[in-house]
Amino acid sequence: MRLTLLAYGSRGDVQPYVALGAGLRRAGHEVRLAAPAMFESLVAGHGLEFAPLAGDPAQLVQQAVERAGTGATLLGLARVVLEHALPIAAQVMRGCMAACQGSDAIVHSLLLTTAGYEIARLLGVPDFSALIFPAFAPTGAFPNQGMPALPLGPVYNRLTHRFFSALYWHGGRLGYYWVRHRHPELPRLTTWPFDPRNEQVTPILYGFSPQVIPRPPDWGAHVHVTGYWFLDAAPGWHPPPALVEFLASGPPPVFVGFGSTISRDVGDLAEIALAALANTGQRGLLLSGWGGLAPADLPANVFPIEEAPFAWLFPRMTAVVHHGGVGTTADALRAGVPSIVIPFTADQPYWGRRIQQLGVGPAPIDHRQLTAGRLAESIRIATTDEALRRRAADLGARLRAEDGVTRAVEIVERAVSIRVDLPPGSAIINRPKGATRTPETLYTLLSYERRRG
Numbered sequence: 001m002r003l004t005l006l007a008y009g010s011r012g013d014v015q016p017y018v019a020l021g022a023g024l025r026r027a028g029h030e031v032r033l034a035a036p037a038m039f040e041s042l043v044a045g046h047g048l049e050f051a052p053l054a055g056d057p058a059q060l061v062q063q064a065v066e067r068a069g070t071g072a073t074l075l076g077l078a079r080v081v082l083e084h085a086l087p088i089a090a091q092v093m094r095g096c097m098a099a100c101q102g103s104d105a106i107v108h109s110l111l112l113t114t115a116g117y118e119i120a121r122l123l124g125v126p127d128f129s130a131l132i133f134p135a136f137a138p139t140g141a142f143p144n145q146g147m148p149a150l151p152l153g154p155v156y157n158r159l160t161h162r163f164f165s166a167l168y169w170h171g172g173r174l175g176y177y178w179v180r181h182r183h184p185e186l187p188r189l190t191t192w193p194f195d196p197r198n199e200q201v202t203p204i205l206y207g208f209s210p211q212v213i214p215r216p217p218d219w220g221a222h223v224h225v226t227g228y229w230f231l232d233a234a235p236g237w238h239p240p241p242a243l244v245e246f247l248a249s250g251p252p253p254v255f256v257g258f259g260s261t262i263s264r265d266v267g268d269l270a271e272i273a274l275a276a277l278a279n280t281g282q283r284g285l286l287l288s289g290w291g292g293l294a295p296a297d298l299p300a301n302v303f304p305i306e307e308a309p310f311a312w313l314f315p316r317m318t319a320v321v322h323h324g325g326v327g328t329t330a331d332a333l334r335a336g337v338p339s340i341v342i343p344f345t346a347d348q349p350y351w352g353r354r355i356q357q358l359g360v361g362p363a364p365i366d367h368r369q370l371t372a373g374r375l376a377e378s379i380r381i382a383t384t385d386e387a388l389r390r391r392a393a394d395l396g397a398r399l400r401a402e403d404g405v406t407r408a409v410e411i412v413e414r415a416v417s418i419r420v421d422l423p424p425g426s427a428i429i430n431r432p433k434g435a436t437r438t439p440e441t442l443y444t445l446l447s448y449e450r451r452r453g
Contacts, residue, residue, distance in 0.1 A: 001029045001030070001104045001105065001413075001416065002029065002030040002031075002032075002102055002103055002104050003021075003024055003029055003030070003031050003032070003103060003104065003105050003106070003107060003412070004031075004032045004033075004034065004051075004099050004100045004103040004105075004106050004107070005017050005020065005021050005031065005032070005033045005034070005106075005107045005108075005109075005130070006034050006035075006096050006099070006100075006106065006107070006108040006109060006112040006115060006116045007033065007034070007035045007108075007109040007112070008035065008036060008053060008055075008057065008092070008109060008111040008112050009057050009109070009110075009111060010057050010259065010325070011039070011042070011259070011327070012259055012325040012326060012327030012328060013057070013109065013110075013111075013132070013326075013327070014035045014036070014039050014042070014109075015042070015231050015327055016130075016132050016207050016228075016229040016230075016231070016327060017033060017035070017107075017109060017130065017229070018033065018039075018042060018043055018046050018048065018231055019229040019230055019231035019405055020107070020130060020207070020229045020405055020408055020409075021033045021043075021046070021048045022046045022047065022048065022231070022405075023229075023405035023406060023408070023409045024409055024412070025047060025048060027409050027413070030049075031048050031049065032048070032049040032050070032051055032099055032103075033048045033049070033050060033051070034050075034051040034052070034053050034095060034096055034099035034100075035050070035051075035052075035053060036052070036053050036054075036055055036056065036057050037052040037053070037054075038056070038057070040052065042234075045234040045235075046231070046234055046235075051095065051098065051099035052095065053091075053092050053095040053096065053099075054088045054091035054092050054095060055088040055091075055092060086175050086178065086179060089175065089176065089179040090179055090182070090183040090186060092112075092115070093115055093179075093186055094186075096112060096115045096116070096119060097119055097122075100116075100119045100120075100123065103123065103125060104125055104416065105120075105125050105126045105127065105128065105412065105416050106119060106120045106123075106125060106126075106127045106128070107127070107128045107130045107205075107412070108127065108128070108129060108130065109130060109131070109132075110131055110132075110135060113129055113136075113168070113193065114169075114172055114173075114176065114189065114193075116129075117129075117190075117193040117202060118187050118189060118190060119187075121190055122187055126415060126416050127193070127202055128202065128203050128204075128205055128412060128415070129193060129194070129202050129203070129204045129205065130205045130207060130408070131204060131205070131206055131207065132206075132207045132208060132229070132326050132327070132330075133145055133206075133208065133326050133347050133350075134161075134206065134208075134213060135161075135164065135165075135168075136161075136165055136168075136193075136194045136204060137161070137194070137204055137219050137220070137223045138158045138161035138162050138165070138218075139157060139158065139161060139216040139218050139219060140153070140154025140155070140157045140158050140216070140218055141154070141157065141214075141216035141217075141218070142157055142213075142216075143156065143157045143160040143161070144160040144161045144163070144164040145346075145347040145350035146160075146164060146346070146347065146350075147160035147163070147164070149350075149353065165192070165194070169192050173189055176189060177189075196220075201220075201222050202222070203222045203223075203224065203411070203415055204222060204223045204224065205224050205226055205408050205411060205412075206223065206224065206225045206226060207226060207227075207228055207229040207404055207408065208225065208227070208228055208326075208330070208404075209225075209227050209228050209333075209398075209399055209402055209404065210225045210227070211395060211398050211399060211402070212333065212354065212358065212395075212399075213225070213354070224407075224408075224411050226404040226405075226407040226408040226411065227399075227402035227403060227404025227405075227407055228330045228334065228399065228402070228404045229404050229405050229408065230311060230330065230331070230334060230404070230405070231309075231311065232309065232311045232312075233309040233311060233312050234309075237309065237312075239308060239312065240305075242303075243303065243305060243308065246285075246303040247316055250283050250301070251283060251318065252283075252316055252317055252318040253282065253283035253284050253285045253301075253302075253303070253317060253318065254277060254282045254283070254284050254285070254317065254318055254319045254320075254321060254379060254382075254383070255284075255285045255287075255313065255314065255317045255319070255320045255321060255322070256273045256277075256284060256285070256286050256287065256321040256322075257286070257287025257321070257322060257328075258287070258322060258323040258342070258344075259287075259322065259323055259325045259327075259328050269367075269370070270286070271372075272370060272371065272372045272375060273286065273321070273375065274298075274299070274302065275372035275376075276372045276373075276375035276376040276379055277301075277302060277379070278299070279372065279373075279376040280376050280379045280380055280383070282301075282318070282379060282383065283301045283302065283303075284301065284302040284303070285302075285303050285304075285305060285313075285317065286298070286302060286303070286304045286305070287304075287305060287306075287307075288304035288305060288306055310327075310328065310331035310332075310335075311331060311334070311335075314331050314332055314334075314335035314337060315335040315336070315337070317335070317337050318337065318382075318383050319337055319338045319339070319340060319379060319382040319383055320332040320335070320337055320338070320339050320340070321339075321340045321342065321375070321378075321379070322339065322340075322341060322342070323341070323342055323343060323344055323348055323367075324341040324342070324343040324344075324347075324348035324349065324350075324351040324352045324355075324364065325348060325351075326347060326351060329341070329351045329354075329355070333360065333392075333395060333396060333399055334396055334399045334400055335396055336392055336393040336394075336395065336396020336397060336400075337389075337392055337393075337396070338360055338361045338362075338381075338382035338383075338385075338388055338389060338392045339355045339360065339361040339382075339392075340361055340362060340364075340365070340375070340378045340379065340382055341355055341361065341364040341365075342364070342365050342366075342367050342370055342375075343364055343366060343367065344367050349364065349366075352364025358391070358395065359387075359388060359391045360388065360391050360392040360395055361382060361388070361392070362377075362378045362381040362382060362388075363378075365378060
């Protein structure tokens with residue numbers, strides 16, 4: 001079977017799909033992953049075919065963080081996404097269409113939900129919504145991550161999910177109509193992929209653990225919680241000798257890093273982190289690039305790194321200070337070490353609260369209230385509270401026993417009716433009953449684009 005995965009966002013947004021693609025490849029399938037061009041080496045390094053998409057997701061992250069500094073709302077963040085997406089929407093859609101040629105099934109991430117669904121309709125193949133946090137499946141168990149966590153019960157919780165879905169669908173549809181008015185060769189939009197009135201509702205694969213977010217009983221049969229899609233270090237990766245030497249020279253350090261989060265006050269964040277480490281007497285590992293710190297600026301017990309696979313790095317830490325991105329949060333949980341979350345925007349506050357609720361980290365500190373004293377107190381809790389540390393270690397062991405990638409691969413294979421007696425690549429696919437367009441429609445559009453040149 002040939003599958004195309006469509007992913008867009010920061011590294012934390014793309015990396016789980018690399019893990020999922022690698023799992024599909026190990027199962028004997030041909031896999032192409034379409035993502036922003038900056039992730040080509042990450043994708044190719046794990047043996048997947050890469051298809052580049054237009055745009056710089058770093059700009060999207062920066063705009064979201066800057067908006068968060070003035071108190072972002074879900075509507076405000078939606079506006080940021082639209083402002084980023086509209087100028088490049090036609091290019092991204094064409095890139096997705098080209099990447100999906102010849103596919104037997106399409107798997108799409110949050111920001112490419114509509115694109116993946118509509119292309120699957122054009123091709124007449126199954127599609128899957130692969131998400132790394134709860135979205136598009138209303139529940140009364142908890143509110144949507146982008147909405148306030150108010151104690152108003154199941155009715156409020158369901159309404160927040162429906163509001164998010166309506167905002168995504170109608171806001172995105174209006175923006176797409178604007179784009180399509182200027183690029184009429186693009187396909188029309190059909191229906192919301194998760195409308196229960198559809199003849200076939202797009203299955204949802206949630207790439208998080210039921211140990212972290214238990215599956216609510218009011219989710220439908222099309223919703224699957226598979227476990228996390230973890231990505232280990234690329235084959236042939238080795239840690240820098242200087243890093244290995246630093247780790248061996250003393251007790252496990254505290255990691256401080258904020259992923260792809262970009263802020264104008266990064267220098268202040270660096271100084272706060274250094275002061276908190278000094279206050280607590282902890283060794284530190286700083287993700288460099290933020291704060292402009294050079295090795296000469298750091299004390300001997302603090303080491304800078306440009307990058308390293310978190311799956312390898314975090315088990316060697318005593319605690320992890322991070323922004324609460326879903327990917328970083330997952331890696332810290334699997335490592336079994338406490339997290340200290342400094343949320344900036346989007347779903348980061350939710351993951352900070354969830355860390356606290358699970359009892360595997362202190363209360364999150366909003367980045368606007370961050371001080372060296374508050375961070376030092378959180379570091380003390382994370383490094384000395386033995387009950388908290390035991391809970392973190394226990395949860396990490398349970399997560400390491402799961403295999404979310406294998407579970408997701410099994411669901412995809414079963415859903416497209418793989419004939420297990422046939423060799424890889426010769427699977428028989430059940431086309432969706434509701435498909436009203438043919439593959440030739442897509443190829444005609446692509447040929448039109450090539451003629452336009």
